[in-house]
Amino acid sequence: xxxxxxxxxxxxxxxxxxxxxxxxxxxxxxxxxxxxxxxxxxxxxxxxxxxxxxxxxxxxxxxxxxxxxxxxxxxxxxxxxxxxxxxxxxxxxxxxxxxxxxxxxxxxxxxxxxxxxxxxxxxxxxxxxxxxxxxxxxxxxxxxxxxxxxxxxxxxxxxxxxxxxxxxxxxxxxxxxxxxxxxxxxxxxxxxxxxxxxxxxxxxxxxxxxxxxxxxx
Numbered sequence: 001x002x003x004x005x006x007x008x009x010x011x012x013x014x015x016x017x018x019x020x021x022x023x024x025x026x027x028x029x030x031x032x033x034x035x036x037x038x039x040x041x042x043x044x045x046x047x048x049x050x051x052x053x054x055x056x057x058x059x060x061x062x063x064x065x066x067x068x069x070x071x072x073x074x075x076x077x078x079x080x081x082x083x084x085x086x087x088x089x090x091x092x093x094x095x096x097x098x099x100x101x102x103x104x105x106x107x108x109x110x111x112x113x114x115x116x117x118x119x120x121x122x123x124x125x126x127x128x129x130x131x132x133x134x135x136x137x138x139x140x141x142x143x144x145x146x147x148x149x150x151x152x153x154x155x156x157x158x159x160x161x162x163x164x165x166x167x168x169x170x171x172x173x174x175x176x177x178x179x180x181x182x183x184x185x186x187x188x189x190x191x192x193x194x195x196x197x198x199x200x201x202x203x204x205x206x207x208x209x210x211x212x213x214x215x216x217x
Contacts, residue, residue, distance in 0.1 A: 028109045029054040032136050036060035039104035042128065044092040044121075045111040049075025055107070056085040063103075065090045093117040095124035105134045112139040113156040118168060126175040135172060139165055 029051040037059035043052040046064030048071060056062045064087045066072050072089040079085055090097065092108065093115055106125050112118050125135055142159040146152060153159075160168070 026054075028136075028138055029107075032105070032107050033058035035134055035136070036062075036105050040102065040130075042098075042103045042106045044095075044106060044108040044125070045114070046075065046087065047071055049079050049087060051107070051109065052085055052087070053079045053082050056082050060084060060105070062086070063088065065092055067091045093121045093124070095121075095128060098128055100127055101130045101133075103128050103133060104130050105136065107136040109136070109138045110140070112137065112165075112168070113153075113159045116158050118158060119171060122168065122172040123175055126172060129176060133176075135176075137169075141165075 032051075033054060036055050039060050041055050041060040041062045043055060043062060043064040046052045046066050047068075049064055052062050052064035052075070061084045064072075064075060064085070066075075066087075066089065069089050072087050075087045079087075092111065106129055108121075108125070111121070115121060129135060139160055140146075142161050142164075146156075146159060
């Protein structure tokens with residue numbers, strides 16, 4: 001990794017941030033690392049690229065995508081020395097350029113609230129996931145993040161309440177290919193104990209925690 005910080009604008013996290021925001025963003029990828037070893041992984045809306053590198057360090061072949069050409073140019077330089085990692089500039093709500101069933105794991109943390117076309121994004125994920133694939137997503141609960149604090153994030157265009165995120169998860173499951181493995185079993189690329197902890201679904205109330213979902217459960 002080269003010392004090439006991306007300026008912090010509030011739109012995306014950078015590893016130079018400290019305290020709570022650092023822990024909130026890093027723990028999602030730490031959670032995801034246990035599922036990706038030996039797998040083909042898409043980090044959709046990868047931003048600065050720090051999370052894509054963490055997944056590659058866990059032994060995955062990772063493609064990081066982001067709509068920001070600045071972020072992708074930065075990631076390609078900063079993480080150039082990491083094996084199994086590449087970056088491309090692409091809108092994650094329009095993924096038609098990528099082939100069907102080309103990823104074992106797709107992660108997209110803190111992305112949904114930044115896009116209007118959430119269903120289109122999930123349709124793309126469902127098409128890109130292999131039959132035994134795993135989708136990991138997170139999004140802040142609007143009640144806790146915005147309503148209770150009287151706060152508005154100018155970069156968020158469609159925040160979700162918990163029940164809305166649950167409905168989107170069911171939408172994703174309904175549009176997914178049937179798995180090639182039983183949900184009671186471990187995916188071929190994931191540790192068995194970790195798989196049992198995270199499937200079919202793990203969401204927590206007010207926190208912006210990852211949803212781990214085999215598709216369908």
